[in-house]
Amino acid sequence: MPGAPPAAEPRRPRPAPRTPPVPQAGGADLRQKGEETMTEPERPRPGADRDSAAWWELVRGHRLAVQRCTGCALLRFPAREYCPACRSRSWEWQDSAGTGRVASWTVTHQPFHPAFAAEVPYTVLRVALDDGPGLHCWGRLAGAGPEVLAAGLPVEAVFTDAGPGLTLVDWRPAAPRR
Amino acid sequence: MGAPLRDAAAVAGVGYTPFGKDSGVSTTTLACEAILAALDDAGLGPEDVDGIATHRVGDSSPPWVVAPALGIEDQGWYLDQFGGGSVSHAVLGQAAMAIAAGVAETVVCYRAINARSEFRMGGQGRPPAGAFDLQYQAPYGLLAPAQHYALLARAHMLAYGTAHEHLGAVAVGQREKAAGNPRALKRAPITMEDYLASRWIAEPFRLLDCCLETDGACALVLTSAERARDLRRPPVNITAAAWGGGHSSYSGAGAGGIGADTTTSAAARLAPRLYAMAGLGPADVDVAELYDCFTWTVLVQLEDYGFCAKGEGGPYAASGALRIGGELPVNTHGGFLSEGYVHGINHAAEAVQQLRGDAGPRQVPGAEVALSTAQPGYVLAGTSALLLTAAR
Ligand SMILES: [Zn+2]
Numbered sequence: 001m002p003g004a005p006p007a008a009e010p011r012r013p014r015p016a017p018r019t020p021p022v023p024q025a026g027g028a029d030l031r032q033k034g035e036e037t038m039t040e041p042e043r044p045r046p047g048a049d050r051d052s053a054a055w056w057e058l059v060r061g062h063r064l065a066v067q068r069c070t071g072c073a074l075l076r077f078p079a080r081e082y083c084p085a086c087r088s089r090s091w092e093w094q095d096s097a098g099t100g101r102v103a104s105w106t107v108t109h110q111p112f113h114p115a116f117a118a119e120v121p122y123t124v125l126r127v128a129l130d131d132g133p134g135l136h137c138w139g140r141l142a143g144a145g146p147e148v149l150a151a152g153l154p155v156e157a158v159f160t161d162a163g164p165g166l167t168l169v170d171w172r173p174a175a176p177r178r
Numbered sequence: 179m180g181a182p183l184r185d186a187a188a189v190a191g192v193g194y195t196p197f198g199k200d201s202g203v204s205t206t207t208l209a210c211e212a213i214l215a216a217l218d219d220a221g222l223g224p225e226d227v228d229g230i231a232t233h234r235v236g237d238s239s240p241p242w243v244v245a246p247a248l249g250i251e252d253q254g255w256y257l258d259q260f261g262g263g264s265v266s267h268a269v270l271g272q273a274a275m276a277i278a279a280g281v282a283e284t285v286v287c288y289r290a291i292n293a294r295s296e297f298r299m300g301g302q303g304r305p306p307a308g309a310f311d312l313q314y315q316a317p318y319g320l321l322a323p324a325q326h327y328a329l330l331a332r333a334h335m336l337a338y339g340t341a342h343e344h345l346g347a348v349a350v351g352q353r354e355k356a357a358g359n360p361r362a363l364k365r366a367p368i369t370m371e372d373y374l375a376s377r378w379i380a381e382p383f384r385l386l387d388c389c390l391e392t393d394g395a396c397a398l399v400l401t402s403a404e405r406a407r408d409l410r411r412p413p414v415n416i417t418a419a420a421w422g423g424g425h426s427s428y429s430g431a432g433a434g435g436i437g438a439d440t441t442t443s444a445a446a447r448l449a450p451r452l453y454a455m456a457g458l459g460p461a462d463v464d465v466a467e468l469y470d471c472f473t474w475t476v477l478v479q480l481e482d483y484g485f486c487a488k489g490e491g492g493p494y495a496a497s498g499a500l501r502i503g504g505e506l507p508v509n510t511h512g513g514f515l516s517e518g519y520v521h522g523i524n525h526a527a528e529a530v531q532q533l534r535g536d537a538g539p540r541q542v543p544g545a546e547v548a549l550s551t552a553q554p555g556y557v558l559a560g561t562s563a564l565l566l567t568a569a570r
Contacts (some may be wrong), residue, residue, distance in 0.1 A: 044316040052313060078314060104336065104440070106328035108319060109378040116319040121378075124320045126329050134438040138315045146381075151336040168317055 041114035045166060051079045058093065060167045062159040066131055068094040076130040098157040099174060100127040103136060125171050127155055143172035160170050181418070181455045183271075186278035187205070188406035188413040188569060191220025191399035192527040197363050197518035200295040201393035206239040207289035208395035210247050216286065216397040221410030228254035229285030231273045233265045233521075237297035238290050255282035262299075263469055263553030264423070266522020268562035271419030273400045283401060289523045290395035298391055299323055323471060323557065324388055328380040330556060331474035335382060335439045337489065340477065342382060344492025346373035348473040349386045349515055351500050356512025358502075358540035363390050364516045387473045389514030396520045396527050403569060413569040414533045415548075418455035422448030423560035441489075443475075444555025446482035450565060453484075456565040460484035463565075464545040465532045467504055467525035469553045470513040476500075479554050480508070483563075507542045526550045526564060533568040546570075 034070035048056045055078070058065050066077045071088030081089055104126040123141035141149070142158050152172035161167050193215025195201070209232070217223055229255045230241040242549065245253035253321050255276045259265050273285040293299060299322070307569035312321065320326070320448075334340050337475040343400040350370055356362035368386065376385040406413035453459050460483060468479045477491030485506055500508040509515040518524065527546035531537045548566045555561035 044321065046313040046317050048313060078311060104329045104333040106325050106332060106383075107378070107381040108325055110322070110324070110380060112322040112325070113319065114309075119319065122319055124315075124318050124325070124329075126333075128438075136438065138318055138320060140318050162317075166317075170318075 004163075011157065041117075043115040043162070044113065046143060051081060054093075055079045059159070060165065063093075064096040064098050064137075064157050064159075065093040065133055065171055066096055066129070067091045075135060077129070077135045077137070081144065092144070094131075096129055096131050096157070098154055100129045100137070100171070102126075102149055102151065102153040102155055102171075103128045105146065105149050123149070125149075125155065127171055137169060137171075139168065139170040142170040148173055180457065183275055183278045183416075184455055184457075185403055185415045185417050185567075185569075187274035187416045188403040189398050189416065189526075189530045189566070190214040190284075190406045190409045190413060191218070191402050191411060192525070192530050193217070193219055193397045193399075194361060194527070195290075195395045197361060197392050197394040197520075198294075199391075199393060201292055202295075204239065205237070205290040205292060205296075205395070206243055206247055208243045208292070208393070209239050209288045209397070212290065212395035212397035213286045213288055216288075219411060220401075221398045222399060223285065223428040223464065224248045224250050227282050227286055228252075228364050229256065229260070229273060229276055229282030229554070230254070231257035231269050231285060231287045232289060232338070233259035233261050234260050234270050234291075235260070237293075244288070252464045255285065255293060258331070262303075263471060263522045263554065263555060264555055264557060264560045265562060266469075266563050267419070267526065267552040268421055269549060270398065270400070270416070270526055270564060271411045271421065271527065271562060274416040274419055277283050277400060277402050283405065285400045285492070286397055287400060287523065288395060288397040289521050291521060292393040293519060293521075294391040296393075304398055316554075322380070324383055325380045326556065327472045327474060330381045330440045330478075331382055331472070334474065334478065334489075334491075337441045338492070340474075340489075340492040342374065343370060344477065344496050345382065345387055346370050346475045347492075347496040348470070348500075349373050351495070351498075352509050352513045352515045355507075355540055356509050356516035358538060359517055360411050361509045362512045362517040363392065364512070379513040383472060383474075386515075389495060389519040390516070392514075392518035394518055394520050396524045398527060398530070406569070412534045414530045415567050415569045416564055417458070417567045418452050419562070420448045420452035420455065421560065421562045422451070423555040425555075426470065430438070431440075440556070441478070443478045443482050444561040445479055445551065445563070448555075448561055449483045452563055452565055456567075458547060458565060460521060462547050463506065463549045464547050465510060465529065465542045465550070466549040467506055467510070467513070467529045468549075469522060469525065469551050470509055470515055471519070471553060473515065475554055476508065476513075479551060482554065483549060502540055508539060508546075510540045510542060522552050526566075529564075529566050533566055537566075 069083040
């Protein structure tokens, strides 16, 4: 483990969700958040679908995984039932190395969603996983400020337990390799 | 010879409502007003309509409400396309196909939105409807189009050295052109200093990188090229239409890495088909109306439609080439950044006016070929475009 990273980005604890996680059809739950009338806005939860529910379940157990096609060995993410190369439906989870390179980032200043309004400015990364080509994840920058970011900066996954039944994957600058 | 679609249909009329921040009326009313204006422009009336088409993302009035509201008892051929800016030109292309196929003769295409007063895109944390794969992004506070495009723009900057001033050149240049457009919401000139001083929205985007959330509607009347010759206005042919894409940046790379490189848009795959149908190339284009939800989409389309080398969109925009009188006048109406955001159709309407020669102070002299494009395919996985020519 690296030492305490410098210049920790301001980060509020994620409020606990009011309901247990229920996987819903893609995006449908997100669209209703603006209609909430409760006092504290709820953070958007992953709208897991039938392809991705198992992936989110692994994340809840602090496992970051990609799919490996048992027909042609292609690695893929996000989760899909068919291999786009050989069209096999036979696959298995493969643990990700949990490391990647910064492909892009944005520092959000505009409070687009009330649940994130108190957190601006915050930095979201697009990360190219080291496991193979074409595998990208998103997550907050953790343990550093955006001034450290550069194309290809090595990062490693950290799991953020964001409330009952919800774990998210964030990214921090990777420890120097020995 | 060639594709049956080529030059089969023409735009006979364009119509608008005023653009603003609070229309005070329903999207049904906006649609009716724009359609009536477009029909009047063409010298036609609702009784001539036998087709109606729109697109929407749960934010607007559908054809089966708008047609009866105009007293059109039988709407005939209809299209209620799901989608945002990426399908804006797909709607027009499909209407042209319906005409080419003989299932309709006169089709009204419209887009009506209260994008400021009723349905803000991402402005209230409301992700685009149907954004299936936002599950991997929304929990991190990545919800609004500005944020998604910011990631794309940043990647382009990292890969090609695209600079903030290149983005700014688009914003400043389009405002300059909007001065000649009485319809434009923003006509006061801005400088590069103004651009660089505008507040951050989602880095690398500032306020002046973002299009104007607009209440308004725009409509086009399409009919057969043959019939259009007998109508009030000089016809503008739909010489080619194309569709493309298949991958959304919302879901990261498609399985197997499709779309992993976000610095190239779906337009790069569509453009060869579009040009081939028309028998034209980038050098033949006199004026281009390029989808500009954000400044950066103009840069990537300059590259992907073949107007400059890959990665050179920024320097090309900053060279002055996009001005009226430049090598390739782009977004002559000011675009979404300055005229207003009607989700794509107002680009096609501007292209039509340029080719009719009635664009007033912003007219590109002698314009005969125009490219008009949809959102370049990062959201909801598709793009669409038209090549239009003056039918003289
Ligand atoms: Zn396979």
